[in-house]
Amino acid sequence: xxxxxxxxxxxxxxxxxxxxxxxxxxxxxxxxxxxxxxxxxxxxxxxxxxxxxxxxxxxxxxxxxxxxxxxxxxxxxxxxxxxxxxxxxxxxxxxxxxxxxxxxxxxxxxxxxxxxxxxxxxxxxxxxxxxxxxxxxxxxxxxxxxxxxxxxxxxxxxxxxxxxxxxxxxxxxxxxxxxxxxxxxxxxxxxxxxxxxxxxxxxxxxxxxxxxxxxxxxxxxxxxxxxxxxxxxxxxxxxxxxxxxxxxxxxxxxxxx
Amino acid sequence: xxxxxxxxxxxxxxxxxxxxxxxxxxxxxxxxxxxxxxxxxxxxxxxxxxxxxxxxxxxxxxxxxxxxxxxxxxxxxxxxxxxxxxxxxxxxxxxxxxxxxxxxxxxxxxxxxxxxxxxxxxxxxxxxxxxxxxxxxxxxxxxxxxxxxxxxxxxxxxxxxxxxxxxxxxxxxxxxxxxxxxxxxxxxxxxxxxxxxxxxxxxxxxxxxxxxxxxxxxxxxxxxxxxxxxxxxxxxxxxxxxxxxxxxxxxxxxxxx
DNA sequence: AGGGAAGTCCGTACGCCGTACGAAGAGCTT
DNA sequence: AAGCTCTTCGTACGGCGTACGGACTTCCCT
Numbered sequence: 089x090x091x092x093x094x095x096x097x098x099x100x101x102x103x104x105x106x107x108x109x110x111x112x113x114x115x116x117x118x119x120x121x122x123x124x125x126x127x128x129x130x131x132x133x134x135x136x137x138x139x140x141x142x143x144x145x146x147x148x149x150x151x152x153x154x155x156x157x158x159x160x161x162x163x164x165x166x167x168x169x170x171x172x173x174x175x176x177x178x179x180x181x182x183x184x185x186x187x188x189x190x191x192x193x194x195x196x197x198x199x200x201x202x203x204x205x206x207x208x209x210x211x212x213x214x215x216x217x218x219x220x221x222x223x224x225x226x227x228x229x230x231x232x233x234x235x236x237x238x239x240x241x242x243x244x245x246x247x248x249x250x251x252x253x254x255x256x257x258x259x260x261x262x263x264x265x266x267x268x269x270x271x272x273x274x275x276x277x278x279x280x281x282x283x284x285x286x287x288x289x290x291x292x293x294x295x296x297x298x299x300x301x302x303x304x305x306x307x308x309x310x311x312x313x314x315x316x317x318x319x320x321x322x323x324x325x326x327x328x329x330x331x332x333x334x335x336x337x338x339x340x341x342x343x344x345x
Numbered sequence: 346x347x348x349x350x351x352x353x354x355x356x357x358x359x360x361x362x363x364x365x366x367x368x369x370x371x372x373x374x375x376x377x378x379x380x381x382x383x384x385x386x387x388x389x390x391x392x393x394x395x396x397x398x399x400x401x402x403x404x405x406x407x408x409x410x411x412x413x414x415x416x417x418x419x420x421x422x423x424x425x426x427x428x429x430x431x432x433x434x435x436x437x438x439x440x441x442x443x444x445x446x447x448x449x450x451x452x453x454x455x456x457x458x459x460x461x462x463x464x465x466x467x468x469x470x471x472x473x474x475x476x477x478x479x480x481x482x483x484x485x486x487x488x489x490x491x492x493x494x495x496x497x498x499x500x501x502x503x504x505x506x507x508x509x510x511x512x513x514x515x516x517x518x519x520x521x522x523x524x525x526x527x528x529x530x531x532x533x534x535x536x537x538x539x540x541x542x543x544x545x546x547x548x549x550x551x552x553x554x555x556x557x558x559x560x561x562x563x564x565x566x567x568x569x570x571x572x573x574x575x576x577x578x579x580x581x582x583x584x585x586x587x588x589x590x591x592x593x594x595x596x597x598x599x600x601x602x
Numbered sequence: 603a604g605g606g607a608a609g610t611c612c613g614t615a616c617g618c619c620g621t622a623c624g625a626a627g628a629g630c631t632t
Numbered sequence: 633a634a635g636c637t638c639t640t641c642g643t644a645c646g647g648c649g650t651a652c653g654g655a656c657t658t659c660c661c662t
Contacts, residue, residue, distance in 0.1 A: 115638020242563025258515030306499025372609020
């Protein structure tokens with residue numbers, strides 16, 4: 089059952105993503121378009137978080153009954169696929185003024201970061217499968233294109249792009265976690281530290297975690313009120329790009345192909 | 346309500362994590378220990394995936410009623426915190442034979458990778474807050490200690506460790522996604538490509554995504570049956586470490602403090 | 603020794619969730 | 633006009649986290 093069903097589902101999802109669903113002629117006109125439903129889902133998720141992505145809530149947002157949603161997307165998973173492809177469409181390609189590959193990659197990574205910060209739910213919706221919508225493919229295409237003309241093989245380009253994308257995703261996840269501590273528990277950073285003072289004080293005194301204590305203290309005083317997450321990301325990104333640069337340089341000297 | 350409640354919950358969670366819950370003397374002896382419950386949760390999650398982590402399922406696994414679980418952990422979130430701290434305890438610290446920081450960091454990153462591959466649910470359980478259990482703190486402590494003695498400030502150590510950890514988490518996430526395509530849909534890679542042949546063929550012919558097509562073709566032939574995820578990770582990790590190395594080198598020459 | 607406090611365990615129930623199913627009605631095709 | 637197809641919706645099922653209160657066990661204090 090599973091293989092056949094999910095196959096059919098998936099095919100339908102692809103049709104939806106690419107707008108290939110034949111405009112059924114017989115029945116009543118749909119009240120909405122798939123695009124409208126998807127946009128409402130994105131809006132809801134942006135405003136209320138990943139937990140708000142439910143068929144009932146989205147249906148309510150667009151003024152449909154829960155079950156009527158299923159004529160627009162065959163399942164919640166497919167709806168999320170559509171939402172993901174929609175937001176990936178917000179990525180901008182690096183312009184021609186960015187001639188150097190490193191500038192292009194930095195631009196792209198920062199676009200990715202901004203996307204994840206705008207739509208944090210994209211990191212939480214559970215990894216089902218690559219949606220393979222038009223926007224995702226276009227994004228992947230420009231990504232792979234950014235390393236063209238440097239004498240790298242397709243495999244190398246694949247690996248380097250994955251490297252950068254993986255780093256951005258990891259950093260986004262860390263940033264999201266830090267946000268959630270405050271958002272979910274309703275506890276600010278300071279309250280939190282105060283709450284754990286007794287325990288942490290004990291540990292500090294016992295000297296169990298010397299490195300942690302040292303680094304923690306320095307970090308705490310250094311970051312007063314700054315956007316720690318962003319600073320971490322921008323620092324890390326430069327290091328990653330340094331690594332990429334070293335590889336490309338070595339690759340250029342060591343052999344052409 | 347939320348602030349007070351979650352505060353109390355959190356405090357209790359910390360007590361559980363550190364085994365500080367006073368051994369209540371009055372009531373009947375608990376049938377199980379918290380450790381046993383947590384271990385059962387981890388086993389269940391490992392074997393059946395993140396969806397199997399439910400109070401009812403864990404209770405069933407240990408032979409308790411669902412509500413009895415709440416005497417061991419005050420909520421599902423806290424239970425997961427305990428599970429997370431438990432598995433972080435599997436991380437091994439780099440031995441003294443790894444004298445160079447790069448060897449230590451590589452070792453540590455690979456431990457992290459292995460941990461994520463053993464317990465993929467740790468990437469999916471939703472980021473609530475850092476658990477701050479003893480194992481997590483110990484892990485963080487050894488992590489920060491690995492860059493000691495190189496003349497780096499605490500802030501720099503923090504940034505560099507975050508960089509590596511973020512990359513590993515991103516790569517794990519990517520690997521997980523790739524696994525899930527097959528695990529959830531029950532469709533192998535080949536079947537999948539066959540299914541989308543018509544659409545993809547169209548796109549190739551139309552020339553919309555030239556870079557994607559080129560890279561995809563090379564990758565497809567190059568990776569025949571290999572562990573693509575692992576290869577990606579190991580390649581990416583070396584590039585990241587190259588970036589870290591470049592930074593440390595530059596830092597050593599440019600100024601002591 | 604006995605009463606009460608504290609703690610474990612469990613059954614029931616509430617409000618969420620995704621979605622299977624089938625009925626009702628709308629609008630095009632013939 | 634008839635019939636097919638498609639949209640819309642109400643109901644219902646099995647799952648979830650967990651609030652609540654009762655039954656019972658064990659120990660402390662008097």
